[in-house]
Amino acid sequence: MIILRPAALSDISNLERLAHESGPMVSTLPEKRSHLLNKVEQSIVSFEQDVDCAGEESYLFVLEETLTGQVLGTGAVNALAGNREPFYSFRNDIKVHSSRQLNVHSRIHALTLNHDLSDHSQLCSFYIVPALAETDYPTLITLGRLLFMTIFPLRFANEWMAVLPGIADESGRAPFWEHVGRKFFGIDYNQVEYYNSTRNSTFISEMMPYHPLYVALIDEEAQAVMGLVHQNAALQCSLLSDQGFEADKHVEIFDAGPILTAQRNALSLCQKVQQVKLTTITDHVNANSLQTFLIGLAEGNSFKACLVQGGLQGNQLQLSEYNIDQLNLSSEHRVFCIKL
């Protein structure tokens, strides 16, 4: 069985391997062991703490094959995108320039460095091994985290967001970076993504413009990729969009990848999730009538999620005995489900 569960210290080696595989696509999953260790430790502390207001917590999940203990993917949530420091993005503002005599109101687009999203909760560090890309498990990582956030509302803000990777080629050349960021930094995209994952964000305020950047003056190759998602993240993007996330007017500052945002209450998952009791499937249930459910198991502050086949009747979710065994339920567990 494959489950989504909080990362543990014993996952470090596996995470290191995944971080290496994932490369620069996942800037919030650093390759450096010490940084990974920090991230896992911070996650453990975050889960342990009782929280009644989103703060510096960051929750890291891993996708584990429970028979072999293999780690096959990751996904994290930051309680606040900008916890100890601002979370920067470019906001695509429209400025109207008016001339009375010429009777013109031109609409001029300009990118403004801002940190409007600092108070949003942030989904990040999504990665799954390529072999599972076509399965339901990307869905597990993404919706599993949303389910976690739904069940523990006090730990998160009301507004959520996810930064998706923008366009970059295999050599790590990102057109938006080449025509924008490079002018200010003079370094490669990979390099700045590494700084971004390992340094605090002060360097952004030091190096990036506080003047709005007029979009019309940005090279067309870079304009063309603004708000476009990297093909590797297309699935992520559609999963989140289906839930109600929308690409607003923010883009990522280095590669101009889309930033999706949503109000918690507007998400379909939040509206449809229900608490259930698990029961064993009775004989007379037809296997064909079984449906796929995402279930989340909360016990105290801990949480895990997995996908199961079952049948829902009222607040009873019927699963196979085998599945129920695997879940290792205790009487303390609260179980939540949502039909996929």
Added chain:
Amino acid sequence: MIILRPAALSDISNLERLAHESGPMVSTLPEKRSHLLNKVEQSIVSFEQDVDCAGEESYLFVLEETLTGQVLGTGAVNALAGNREPFYSFRNDIKVHSSRQLNVHSRIHALTLNHDLSDHSQLCSFYIVPALAETDYPTLITLGRLLFMTIFPLRFANEWMAVLPGIADESGRAPFWEHVGRKFFGIDYNQVEYYNSTRNSTFISEMMPYHPLYVALIDEEAQAVMGLVHQNAALQCSLLSDQGFEADKHVEIFDAGPILTAQRNALSLCQKVQQVKLTTITDHVNANSLQTFLIGLAEGNSFKACLVQGGLQGNQLQLSEYNIDQLNLSSEHRVFCIKL
């Protein structure tokens, strides 16, 4: 009976009187006859047009005592706040100033001139004669317009807003204007409000700063009134707030009065409104069980609203025969109601 109905050309003299009474508090109800005439004519055209996308329409309603034909109040809706030209406001942005060596992230507030709200539908020109201030009729003017907007969704944007008057004393001295606008214009608040109601908004881009204004540098008397509503509009403010309108981060540019915004679908009125059939109260209904309803009558593109006592059973709204007579119903009328 007192009803809310579209303004007609015959209302001009009455409107002129109201505009004179209302004074500078209602900047979108100009005193000048020719401007009023324009406004009424534009409203008539707007109602007559078939509209499937919010545009330059502006709808003006009057509150009429039907027995005497007296006009007792006004309320308007602009399909788009900035139809032919931008709608300007100040956005209260937070800028983070970071210093690595001092390990400081200061949060600096700054007001930025913007026209983010141009694509919102706007409630405006609210006025009611003082004698009715304590009655249910202010509610009729405000909720009646919201009902109109709900019933004709294609005529409006999904996001609505209302600019409420900010703090000014009886002599027309507005502290925010004295410490901010006057520096740029060198004229009195009443004067600029008059320009604002009669000229196109180009003068704002000519005279107002495009740099953010640091709030800390604004005189404290002016800071203190930012986002505060004038006492005369307190009722308006609470009516809209009850419906789900919220004061976001925008304030009006001259007096810093609050700007309330809402998503249509989030408004309680939109969620609760229902289409009904009117029937006559049967004898056995107890008068004590009657409740107050806001009803809206739509016939083609026209619309009127009033308050009635009635009883709702399923989709049947039972009214007194007297009331039903007064409504002058035709078979073309669609009737909507909401319990207050």
Added chain:
Amino acid sequence: MMFIRPIQKEDLAALLQLAQKTGTGFTSLPHNEAHLEQRIDRMIATWEGGNTLADQGYLFALVDSETNTLVGVSGIEVAIGLNDPWYDFHVGTQVHASKELGIYRQMKKLSLSNDHTGNSELCTLFLDPDYRKDKNGQLLSKCRLLFLAAFKDKFPKRIIAEMRGVSDENGRSPFWESLGRHFFTLDFDQADYLTGIGSKSFIAELMPKHAFYVDFLTPSAQQVIAEVHPNTLPARRILESEGMRYEGYVDIFDAGPTLEAYTDDLRIVKKSRMRQVTIVESALLGEQPLLIGNEKYQDFRAIICNSQVDAAHIYLSQAEADALAVVSGEQLRVVPLFEKESTL
């Protein structure tokens, strides 16, 4: 003989004819009769003392005394930007540096500015192509500085001159193509014409209000910032030799440089001296060409000639004195025409 005098009402026809000979990039003498007539009227009103500061301006005519024809004009606006705002771009430096990353970047940025509001402006210099010889260009340009030296109290303490920027043979400005075009749908020619008839501020309203980085312009646009059109190079050299300098401001359309100076720093203001007229039968040639002007405000005249001059006198022929509208014994303001010449 060539001499300078104030423009007159009767000059309108000649001025209109002259305006026809200008091309793209010469914004301040549009071929537009109403505009030119208004301009002449405004200049005359200034000389007659009837204008407020915002409307004061002078226009000088270069006249060939043989034929009594007007062959060139040059002007001074006394205080710019007091009616319509005066715009240019300030070329500033912005440093982005991060000690931690070990990165230091120095970037040029352009910001819309009204900093020259209230300065004087040297403007509208145009000389009939047939007369582009014999130091006529020098006279037309420098007579303004001589006038300024004579009537300094009528001018603010700073003076500027906008130099025409680079454009190609089709009138395309690389700077406009890279910047202005994105903010405005006009061609450079049209924008240029609107500017000439005083509509520059309308256009400026549509230009970028926030500072932007030079690095975001095309390379060809970057190259022409603060560069003049090849045809304007001589005019630039003349003004620079007189003490005007590029100080980091450029035109918002073509990025031509704004030259500027404190009037007190102008060579002609510092070095010009008063000499008494002595009329001689046959004037001897002195050692260097001199710029000579009278001190008559409403009947200002200026000429260039190699007169003999000593510590107190200047020796002129009758024709020269006539051109200068002076008689023996009157005072003239005299300065070597060129910077390199020795002082008086």
Added chain:
Amino acid sequence: MMFIRPIQKEDLAALLQLAQKTGTGFTSLPHNEAHLEQRIDRMIATWEGGNTLADQGYLFALVDSETNTLVGVSGIEVAIGLNDPWYDFHVGTQVHASKELGIYRQMKKLSLSNDHTGNSELCTLFLDPDYRKDKNGQLLSKCRLLFLAAFKDKFPKRIIAEMRGVSDENGRSPFWESLGRHFFTLDFDQADYLTGIGSKSFIAELMPKHAFYVDFLTPSAQQVIAEVHPNTLPARRILESEGMRYEGYVDIFDAGPTLEAYTDDLRIVKKSRMRQVTIVESALLGEQPLLIGNEKYQDFRAIICNSQVDAAHIYLSQAEADALAVVSGEQLRVVPLFEKESTL
């Protein structure tokens, strides 16, 4: 006799003692041994040719030859803003005008700028109060310009000097109280100290990044923009008499003016001349005080005296020649000490 020489490693103790005598508002000579030692080392490395442009600087010592004590220092930074960004506020003009409303408003605004990046800076002038007499202040200030005239190729083409702004007897700056305090929780004293030890850019990071209007400052803050502290008035007058000018830039903390000039425009650069040393038994007094310096880069010396001078020679006593580290027949750079004096 008082003379100027390069700072030396052995001067540390004396410099530290001197630093103790400075007060608030004197940011560049903090009483901090490590900082001062580092400063001396950097200066010496510059004279020895070992520094990159960003780190080059000169510090001159004023020495009383009677007692061989250091009684004052003055410095030049060669190129500012190449390590940490150099910040000041540019005082610009913004015009808001509406033809339709008939309103025209001219407003001053301040914008954070790095425009002086790469310029030279006159800095760190401090003279022991006991020695504030006998033109010692003139020597200390002007010796730097003489050095610059002698070794012009080692400097960029523009030079600036920041003048201390207005503060009251308690060290409170009205400008800081009205602006900086809102963006920063430090007192002016502390901000000032951090600036002195090179942390100015840290503070600038917290200052307003967008232009703001002078009208929004308190009246007392508005009044002190570009004004100097009364104690700094003499220093300002000295530099202005040498050709430096306020050109619209002020300090981000106290709004003291930045004076600036092209080095080529400095009086001492333009007017200094070379003269050959002749040693005389008893030196006759000349008609005016002269600033005299040698041309030895690593052993630069300068003095003030009323020497006799002719078209080719300068006549010095042995003591004067010794102070200048020259012997008979060597060349010295000579200029009248004051602007008003006649040229050589």
